[in-house]
Amino acid sequence: MDLILFILFATIAVVCGISLVVQKHPIGSALSLIGVMGSLAVLYLLLGAEFIAAVQLIVYAGAIMVLFVFVIMLLNAGEEAPGGKSWPSRLLGVPLLTVFLGLLAYLMQLMAPSMGMVTFGSFNTGAKELGRSLFNNYLLPFEVTSVLVLIAILGAIVLARKEID
Amino acid sequence: MNFFLISLIKMGIVTAAFMTTLAYLQWIERKVLAHIQSRLGPYRVGPHGLLQPLADTLKLLMKEGFIPSHVNKFFYLLAPFLAVFFALISICVIPFGPSVEVLGVRTDMGLADLSIGVLFILAISSAGVYGIALAGWASNNKYSLMGGLRSSAQMISYELPMAIALASPLLILNDLSLRTIVNEQAGFYLGVLPRWTIFQMPFPQIFSFVIFLISGFAETNRVPFDLPEAENELVAGFHTEYSSMGFASFFMAEYANMVTVCCMATVLFLGGWHPLFPSTLGSDFVPVLLALAAGAMLLYHGVAQPISGRPWDRLTMPAAGVVFSLVGLVFLVPMLKPFLIPLFWFVSKAGFLMFTFIWVRGTLPRFRYDQLMNFTWKFLFPVAILNLLITAFAVALQEPKS
Numbered sequence: 001m002d003l004i005l006f007i008l009f010a011t012i013a014v015v016c017g018i019s020l021v022v023q024k025h026p027i028g029s030a031l032s033l034i035g036v037m038g039s040l041a042v043l044y045l046l047l048g049a050e051f052i053a054a055v056q057l058i059v060y061a062g063a064i065m066v067l068f069v070f071v072i073m074l075l076n077a078g079e080e081a082p083g084g085k086s087w088p089s090r091l092l093g094v095p096l097l098t099v100f101l102g103l104l105a106y107l108m109q110l111m112a113p114s115m116g117m118v119t120f121g122s123f124n125t126g127a128k129e130l131g132r133s134l135f136n137n138y139l140l141p142f143e144v145t146s147v148l149v150l151i152a153i154l155g156a157i158v159l160a161r162k163e164i165d
Numbered sequence: 166m167n168f169f170l171i172s173l174i175k176m177g178i179v180t181a182a183f184m185t186t187l188a189y190l191q192w193i194e195r196k197v198l199a200h201i202q203s204r205l206g207p208y209r210v211g212p213h214g215l216l217q218p219l220a221d222t223l224k225l226l227m228k229e230g231f232i233p234s235h236v237n238k239f240f241y242l243l244a245p246f247l248a249v250f251f252a253l254i255s256i257c258v259i260p261f262g263p264s265v266e267v268l269g270v271r272t273d274m275g276l277a278d279l280s281i282g283v284l285f286i287l288a289i290s291s292a293g294v295y296g297i298a299l300a301g302w303a304s305n306n307k308y309s310l311m312g313g314l315r316s317s318a319q320m321i322s323y324e325l326p327m328a329i330a331l332a333s334p335l336l337i338l339n340d341l342s343l344r345t346i347v348n349e350q351a352g353f354y355l356g357v358l359p360r361w362t363i364f365q366m367p368f369p370q371i372f373s374f375v376i377f378l379i380s381g382f383a384e385t386n387r388v389p390f391d392l393p394e395a396e397n398e399l400v401a402g403f404h405t406e407y408s409s410m411g412f413a414s415f416f417m418a419e420y421a422n423m424v425t426v427c428c429m430a431t432v433l434f435l436g437g438w439h440p441l442f443p444s445t446l447g448s449d450f451v452p453v454l455l456a457l458a459a460g461a462m463l464l465y466h467g468v469a470q471p472i473s474g475r476p477w478d479r480l481t482m483p484a485a486g487v488v489f490s491l492v493g494l495v496f497l498v499p500m501l502k503p504f505l506i507p508l509f510w511f512v513s514k515a516g517f518l519m520f521t522f523i524w525v526r527g528t529l530p531r532f533r534y535d536q537l538m539n540f541t542w543k544f545l546f547p548v549a550i551l552n553l554l555i556t557a558f559a560v561a562l563q564e565p566k567s
Contacts, residue, residue, distance in 0.1 A: 027240065
């Protein structure tokens, strides 16, 4: 049952990921990205990380992607025109991509045994354990990240604000 | 196998009840609005207009599903499906009552008890905006696009105070599973005051209840926040181009969202199925008395002041009175008591909140767009954060050591 669900949703994630790149229209791409997020959330759920799955949905599918769609609709972005490709990109694109993917797979294979295998439902971490470790063991990284996000917000405000002469 | 069978039966019951509620909620809304405006409302189909939802559903089913030529067909057809899917799915984590024993089988009243129930509902309700936004965009119509844009902006803005208002009762109750949340609210202070979250110490959550309800109005696109479909500005907003079942799906999604918000408010703030006062003081007899009083009133009005109408209309009120009295007597049957009484309290709380939704629709005018945004960002959001801070301090002070 777990394996069937895993294969199903992993396939959906990959198909949505490919469709994200292939789609001509920005809205189509955005929706494919939502598909990727949703199936990733299901994969987290299969691993037993319920809290992370829910947060994945709330933050990415619920907030960030709504903003994406909002901006695309606001700017009324049209379909992409197929741009003229230069001859090196046509010639080398597919082979280089294959080599890169192969390299990635090889490195993963090399590293995977040392990291250990993961079984379905092995995480078993609820919100409580997550919160405890976040505020005990990882307090400094957590705080530093939040300051980083704050800096990003301030930067966005400074960039977006009109110059007052 | 037993588990699957029980789940299937429960799914059937909940689906049937939910769909009927959705259909009749619309009838109730039209009736209540009509009475607020001194009208009669639907009256012609069936006794007292009771079969109106059936007629409406049939009409919508029979209509031609017209697809305009200028729309983006795939997204145009996907949008109502998404809207109704995300609206209907959240009912499956709502607990309606305690675990009961029916015919020797012990089972929870409610479909599933997720350990992250609250977050699940938040995630689903935040995904619900895609149906509306896509409908607006795919219709390829200025007004629809405006509706979709307004809806997504409004949803993002009101999601924040809603989530923060949800967080403060969770601090007190200390769990994310909806069933545990309700169980934490059992019991009474001084033997009378229920330990619902809006009364619960150390900091009663009355403010976050109000904030949650206001954001709930905005999340479900109801008056006074119905700017996505403001009919005097945008024709019908995002569903202008939809007819037949497409339109019906959006309609159904709106009512389903309303039911979900009301159930969530009941579970999180109003103590779910726990009664208003202890059963030692006779709270078990409240439904009986209410139904008998309603039955007596209907009988009196039906017999003493018969309405002039079709001949069989004169029988409607007395017949309804008899039915109400019989329903009241059902609550006295000892075998049905353990699951009818909690169900009564749950339904009456959620039903009161739904009535509030309709009441507000009949009372308040619509916000202007800048007022809408100012209200959430400059008032609701800071108040919600302040409430969360006070609650956190109160909880931290109350517990000497965690």
